[in-house]
Amino acid sequence: MEAISGRVVKFSKQEERLEMQHLVDEDDDKEEEVRIPKFSALPIYLKCPYLGVILAATSSLFFSLCSVIVKWMVNIHPIELATCRFVGVLLPTIPILIYRNESPFPEGKRTMLLLRSFLGSMGLMLSFYAFRHMPLADASVIVFSVPVFVAIFARIFLKEPFGLFNLITTMITLIGLILITRPMYIFGASVPSLASNDENEYDSVWGSIAAFSATLFGANVYVLLRALKGLHFSVIMTNFGAFALVLTLAITYHLKVLCLPPCGIDRYLIVALALLSFSGQILLTLALQIEEAGPVAIARSADIVFAFIWHVLFFSEVPNRYSIAGAILVTSCVVLTGVRKWVLALPENNSLKKKLALLTK
Secondary structure, three states: OEEEOOEEEOHHHHHHHHHHHHHHOOOOOOHHHHHOOOHHHHHHHHHOOOHHHHHHHHHHHHHHHHHHHHHHOOOOOHHHHHHHHHHHHHHHHHHHHHHHOOOOOOOOOHHHHHHHHHHHHHHHHHHHHHHHHOOHHHHHHHHOOHHHHHHHHHHHHHOOOOOHHHHHHHHHHHHHHHHHHOOHHHHOOOOOOOHHHOOOHHHHHHHHHHHHHHHHHHHHHHHHHHHOOOOOHHHHHHHHHHHHHHHHHHHHHHOOOOOOOOOOHHHHHHHHHHHHHHHHHHHHHHHHHHOOHHHHHHHHOHHHHHHHHHHHHHHOOOOOHHHHHHHHHHHHHHHHHHHHHHHHOOOOOOHHHHHOHHHHO
């Protein structure tokens, strides 16, 4: 145990926060920064007990604005926007790697780092494609349902238990996703499908596939990060940023969509995309230093709420009742997953943990 400002913090709880950091983030490159020392934020935390939750919600606001920028910039291919994003991931981590004198390619972890980089790159590119070709609110709900699906892949690859709670939340989430995408072979022609909301039915269908694929990639990234948690975040992020940058540059060159953004607002939006991403990453890291993982996970579900607000405000589209019902189901499961993580971190003799015993199964 280590004492910080009179509080005794168990090492196991620090590990729990690290694990939840990988779970709650929709964005694959911001999870690992939880290893920054805690003491810098503690004086403010003592004055504002809800500061961690506020920071997490603010980070959700920034990340949701990133998705608005991706959808708004129709003149730039989403893969090129992902390239700009990966530049922002790589550049800040290289000085940290050099300062700590870390090996960028540690022995025994290279294959796993390569796989994590590939899955993270594909997940972010697919999510950007989904934001462009789907209603923003619907795409956000699907992409941010990652925490619910993590348990499936943790069971397959890490042999972790998959209990009744995981089964129920997974099934409810799948029902919510079906309500959002509304496939015609289930609902029939009488119910408008997601594709009918857009002018290009082809892009809309593939946008739905991209969003769900991004969710699966993100869940697998979390499992790999669990196995790589002994490495410093600068090592993981440097590998991720370098691999992703090369991959996205190659794809944009092959698709012949690599170009310099036109002068004016587009260039400012790209800068804003990088700044908002970096700011959201820092705020989420500070939130996890101050607050328990469970409340942070619940605050991060504000991503979905913000997405619905921006969907109406910027794109003048009102989600139908099926999208709203699906979003409620998915958001409820994400919140319950965060509550469960918080309950599991409580002491065994805690009365609340005994009352919520079902969440620990």
